[in-house]
Amino acid sequence: MPSGIPAPSRGFQNRRKCGNLMQGRIHSLESFGTVDGPGTRFVVFVQGCPMRCAYCHNPDTWDMNGGTLMEPSYIIEQYEKNKAFYANGGGLTVTGGEPLMQVDFVTELFTLAKEKGIHTCIDSSGIAFNSNNTPLLLKLDKLMALTDLVMLDIKHIDPEKHRELTQQPNENILKFAAYLDEKHVDMWIRHVVVPGITDDEKYLFDLGYFIGQFHNLKALDVLPYHTMGEKKYESLGMEYKLKGVPPMDKDKLIEKKKAILNGIKKRREEISLN
Numbered sequence: 001m002p003s004g005i006p007a008p009s010r011g012f013q014n015r016r017k018c019g020n021l022m023q024g025r026i027h028s029l030e031s032f033g034t035v036d037g038p039g040t041r042f043v044v045f046v047q048g049c050p051m052r053c054a055y056c057h058n059p060d061t062w063d064m065n066g067g068t069l070m071e072p073s074y075i076i077e078q079y080e081k082n083k084a085f086y087a088n089g090g091g092l093t094v095t096g097g098e099p100l101m102q103v104d105f106v107t108e109l110f111t112l113a114k115e116k117g118i119h120t121c122i123d124s125s126g127i128a129f130n131s132n133n134t135p136l137l138l139k140l141d142k143l144m145a146l147t148d149l150v151m152l153d154i155k156h157i158d159p160e161k162h163r164e165l166t167q168q169p170n171e172n173i174l175k176f177a178a179y180l181d182e183k184h185v186d187m188w189i190r191h192v193v194v195p196g197i198t199d200d201e202k203y204l205f206d207l208g209y210f211i212g213q214f215h216n217l218k219a220l221d222v223l224p225y226h227t228m229g230e231k232k233y234e235s236l237g238m239e240y241k242l243k244g245v246p247p248m249d250k251d252k253l254i255e256k257k258k259a260i261l262n263g264i265k266k267r268r269e270e271i272s273l274n
């Protein structure tokens with residue numbers, strides 16, 4: 001567990017959900033996150049993800065049954081210990097794994113956070129979204145009312161290439177972006193540029209053209225692929241699918257970001273003309 005945050009005692013881990021006691025499956029906690037939203041942040045890495053991104057750095061978060069059970073109140077207690085550090089416009093971020101796979105837990109956590117005036121952020125792939133699932137939508141409506149920012153990771157705009165890269169379709173992910181716009185939840189889009197896989201400028205333009213329609217789009221984070229995750233796969237005895245793919249050249253990244261920005265610009269011009 002990073003940052004020396006103590007794991008709850010064994011007794012705590014073994015406690016089952018009882019009455020209204022809600023627990024989440026947590027991979028780890030990080031008390032000084034600087035890349036997971038605005039300012040310095042307390043970061044909760046939840047356990048469990050249905051995606052299988054070829055470049056995932058955290059394959060140890062995939063297992064839905066792993067992790068440590070924690071109560072929301074325990075997490076808020078850990079936040080409060082260092083709350084002075086988050087006063088620079090920071091707050092609480094839930095990432096993973098996939099936070100929306102534990103929607104009830106995150107809702108309870110954010111309920112407690114909002115009672116204390118904490119800025120709340122979810123970093124999600126959007127894969128759990130399903131516009132045909134009314135009970136889920138009701139839960140998401142409740143969660144989004146407590147969420148200040150969603151960082152939505154769009155892995156690939158092309159449906160087929162998205163499936164190749166992540167083993168999952170992107171239809172619901174793109175619908176989730178539209179849902180966030182409808183709910184007026186601020187959205188940052190994140191996109192990892194992998195040489196030969198997600199760096200085609202036509203698709204990057206298409207990504208920009210897609211997100212350019214949304215009024216809630218507040219930022220675009222274009223991240224370079226790096227190979228640091230490879231060692232983790234080795235240590236877990238897992239196959240690393242991107243073996244031999246070089247890290248993304250940071251100078252070229254500027255051009256790639258420009259392609260996305262051009263797509264955004266084009267869409268916004270069209271919208272203002274209509």
Ligand code: SF4
Nearest residue numbers: 049051053056097125
């Ligand atoms: S969505 Fe995130 S946690 Fe899940 S496989 Fe992809 S990179 Fe890994």
